[in-house]
Amino acid sequence: MSTFEDAQQTVSYLRSYGMEPGSLEVVGSDLRQARRQRVVPVAKLTGVGAVQGALLGILAAVFVTLVAETTLTGLAVVVWGFVYGVLIGALWGLFRGLVRNRPKAVTTEVVPTRFEVRCPSEELSVARTLLADATDVDDDGRVEREVIANAPHKDKKAA
Numbered sequence: 001m002s003t004f005e006d007a008q009q010t011v012s013y014l015r016s017y018g019m020e021p022g023s024l025e026v027v028g029s030d031l032r033q034a035r036r037q038r039v040v041p042v043a044k045l046t047g048v049g050a051v052q053g054a055l056l057g058i059l060a061a062v063f064v065t066l067v068a069e070t071t072l073t074g075l076a077v078v079v080w081g082f083v084y085g086v087l088i089g090a091l092w093g094l095f096r097g098l099v100r101n102r103p104k105a106v107t108t109e110v111v112p113t114r115f116e117v118r119c120p121s122e123e124l125s126v127a128r129t130l131l132a133d134a135t136d137v138d139d140d141g142r143v144e145r146e147v148i149a150n151a152p153h154k155d156k157k158a159a
Contacts, residue, residue, distance in 0.1 A: 024117060
């Protein structure tokens with residue numbers, strides 16, 4: 001199976017016909033190393049930072065109008081709090097986006113290229129028989145499901 005979702009669908013199909021849930025496993029195989037750079041949209045982070053800054057600026061301005069004595073009216077203090085909050089929040093979001101998108105921020109992970117469904121060898125013939133009749137599950141009529149024997153038993157104690 002090429003995707004984990006296909007393997008999960010196969011396991012749920014086998015479980016629906018009475019196979020024990022603890023005896024079936026999905027195992028990734030044909031591992032390869034993949035390098036991915038997390039792309040964070042800088043404009044989105046800048047906008048979110050601006051909105052957060054605006055809210056924080058308005059909150060601070062309301063606090064200042066209630067506590068401090070100023071020569072400005074309350075509305076002017078709130079407007080200036082909004083403006084400064086938007087500026088500082090937007091700059092903060094811009095810098096966060098630039099730092100997250102730097103060229104050295106590459107993650108390396110091991111990903112499987114295909115998945116196998118495994119079961120104990122005693123249940124292998126049952127699983128193969130069920131999957132041979134599984135043409136009604138796939139919409140496009142193809143059956144590329146395979147069950148592999150020798151899945152470890154849950155009742156064995158670890159040494």
